[in-house]
Amino acid sequence: MVNVIIGLEIHVQLKTKSKIFCSCPTNYRDVEPNENLCPTCAAQPGSKPFGLNKTALDNLLKIALALNCRIRDSSIMQRKHYLYPDNPSGYQRTSKPIGAEGNLGTIRIREVHIEEDPGRYELREGTVDYNRAGIPLIEIVTEPDMRSPEDAREFLDELSAILGYLDVARDEPGSMRADANVSIDGGTRVEVKNINSFSGVVAALAYEIIRQQNVVRRGGKVIMETRHFEEASNSTTTLRKKETEEDYRYLPDPDVPPISVNRAHVAELGRKMPELPRAKAARLSKDFGIRPEDAWILVAEVEIANLFERMAKRAIPQKIALWIRGPLKKQLNYRELTLKRSGLKEEWLSELFGMFEAGEVSDKGMEQTLIALFEKKKSPKTIATEMDLLMTKDTKEIGRIIDTVVEGNPKSIADYKAGNEKALNFVVGNAIKLLKGRADSKLVRELVLKKIKEKK
Numbered sequence: 001m002v003n004v005i006i007g008l009e010i011h012v013q014l015k016t017k018s019k020i021f022c023s024c025p026t027n028y029r030d031v032e033p034n035e036n037l038c039p040t041c042a043a044q045p046g047s048k049p050f051g052l053n054k055t056a057l058d059n060l061l062k063i064a065l066a067l068n069c070r071i072r073d074s075s076i077m078q079r080k081h082y083l084y085p086d087n088p089s090g091y092q093r094t095s096k097p098i099g100a101e102g103n104l105g106t107i108r109i110r111e112v113h114i115e116e117d118p119g120r121y122e123l124r125e126g127t128v129d130y131n132r133a134g135i136p137l138i139e140i141v142t143e144p145d146m147r148s149p150e151d152a153r154e155f156l157d158e159l160s161a162i163l164g165y166l167d168v169a170r171d172e173p174g175s176m177r178a179d180a181n182v183s184i185d186g187g188t189r190v191e192v193k194n195i196n197s198f199s200g201v202v203a204a205l206a207y208e209i210i211r212q213q214n215v216v217r218r219g220g221k222v223i224m225e226t227r228h229f230e231e232a233s234n235s236t237t238t239l240r241k242k243e244t245e246e247d248y249r250y251l252p253d254p255d256v257p258p259i260s261v262n263r264a265h266v267a268e269l270g271r272k273m274p275e276l277p278r279a280k281a282a283r284l285s286k287d288f289g290i291r292p293e294d295a296w297i298l299v300a301e302v303e304i305a306n307l308f309e310r311m312a313k314r315a316i317p318q319k320i321a322l323w324i325r326g327p328l329k330k331q332l333n334y335r336e337l338t339l340k341r342s343g344l345k346e347e348w349l350s351e352l353f354g355m356f357e358a359g360e361v362s363d364k365g366m367e368q369t370l371i372a373l374f375e376k377k378k379s380p381k382t383i384a385t386e387m388d389l390l391m392t393k394d395t396k397e398i399g400r401i402i403d404t405v406v407e408g409n410p411k412s413i414a415d416y417k418a419g420n421e422k423a424l425n426f427v428v429g430n431a432i433k434l435l436k437g438r439a440d441s442k443l444v445r446e447l448v449l450k451k452i453k454e455k456k
C-alpha cells in the first residue's frame with residue numbers, strides 16, 4: 001500500500017452584491033466583457049480601494065466558525081506580486097489569516113483568509129476581461145491530513161454542503177477552485193494547480209498518485225514542481241519547476257486599512273449559525289429512525305434535508321428517505337441539478353410520492369411523471385392524467401385487454417395448460433404492456449388465470 005499525503009487549498013467565491021474593494025456589481029458572467037469596472041478594480045493610477053467589503057468579511061467569518069476555527073482579532077491585507085495579464089495592478093490583494101487552527105471532522109484546517117479574484121485572461125485570443133477582478137474570494141488551507149482521493153472527496157462534499165447551508169458562496173461552475181499538494185511514501189511534494197471543480201480534485205489526485213508511483217517504479221525521483229490539471233484528459237502536466245514564497249514579495253498594502261474583527265459580532269454570528277450537515281444527519285437519523293448512510297445523503301443539500309423533514313411528518317420516514325435518495329436524486333444528478341436549482345416545488349414532490357404510495361401510479365409511471373415534472377412544472381396528478389399514467393381501476397377495460405390477449409395467443413395458453421409456467425408469464429406480460437403498466441401485475445395475473453379457466 002502506497003502511503004499518500006494530501007493537503008488542499010480551496011478557493012471559494014463569496015456571495016456579495018458588490019466587489020471586495022469597490023461598489024461594482026459582482027454578476028461577472030451574464031454581462032459584456034469589462035462592463036463592471038471602475039478605476040479601483042481596474043487598478044488605474046491614483047485610484048484607492050474602499051475598505052474591505054463587510055458582507056465578504058461576515059461570510060468568511062461564518063465559514064471559519066463552521067470550520068471550528070479560532071478567529072483572530074485583526075488581520076491585514078498584503079500585496080502578492082506577480083505579472084500576468086489577468087492582474088491589472090501587478091499584485092493580488094490577499095489577507096493574512098483571519099481564521100486558523102480549525103477542523104472539519106478529522107481534517108485540520110490550517111487557516112482561512114480573504115483575497116480578490118483576478119480577471120480572466122483568454123490565452124488563445126489574447127483578450128482579458130476584468131469583470132471578475134475584485135470578486136471576493138476566500139482561501140481555505142487544510143493541513144496535509146488526507147490519505148486518499150476518497151478522503152478528499154468526503155471532505156469536499158461536506159465543505160460544499162456547509163457552504164450551501166450558510167448561503168455565503170456563489171453557486172455556479174467555476175466558483176470553487178482548488179490546488180492540491182500530494183506526495184507519496186515520504187517523497188517530494190508536488191502541487192497541482194488550477195483545478196476548477198471539486199470533482200476535478202478527486203480526478204487530479206487519482207492521476208497524480210499513479211504518476212508519482214510510476215516515476216518511482218521506473219527508478220526515478222519525484223521532483224518538486226507545480227503541475228497543471230488538464231480537465232479534458234483528467235491528467236496533470238508540468239507548469240513550472242519549484243517556486244518559493246519569496247517570489248511573490250509579500251508586502252502590507254498601505255491603501256487598505258487593517259481588518260479588525262469585533263468579538264461581540266463574532267459571538268453573534270456564532271449564535272445565529274444554522275444547524276450544520278453533520279449535526280443534522282445525526283438528528284435526522286435519531287429522530288426519524290432512518291439509516292445513518294441515508295441521512296448523510298439527505299443532508300448534502302439543505303433544501304433536500306428540509307424536504308425530507310417536512311414530508312416525513314406525513315409518511316413513513318425510511319420510505320421517503322429511499323425515494324429521495326433513489327428516484328429523485330437520480331433525476332437531479334442526471335440533469336446536474338440541485339433541488340434548489342431544479343425549480344421543483346415541495347408540494348409537487350409530496351403529491352407524487354403520495355400517489356406512488358397509494359398505488360395510483362406504478363413504479364414506472366411514477367418515474368415517467370417525475371421526468372415530465374422537470375419540464376412541465378405543474379401538479380403531478382395533472383401530468384399523470386394527461387400522459388395516461390394513472391393506474392386503472394376500470395375492470396371492464398382490463399377485462400377487454402385480457403380477452404384480446406388470451407384469444408390472441410392460443411399456443412401460449414395451450415403450452416401453459418400443458419404445464420409450461422413461462423407461457424403464462426408471456427401472456428400476462430403482454431397484457432401489462434397493452435395496459436401501459438397502468439394495472440397491478442398481480443391483479444392482471446389473477447384475471448388472466450380466471451379467463452383461462454372460464455374458457456375450458
Ligand SMILES: [Zn+2]
Nearest residue numbers: 022024038041
Ligand atoms: Zn470596481
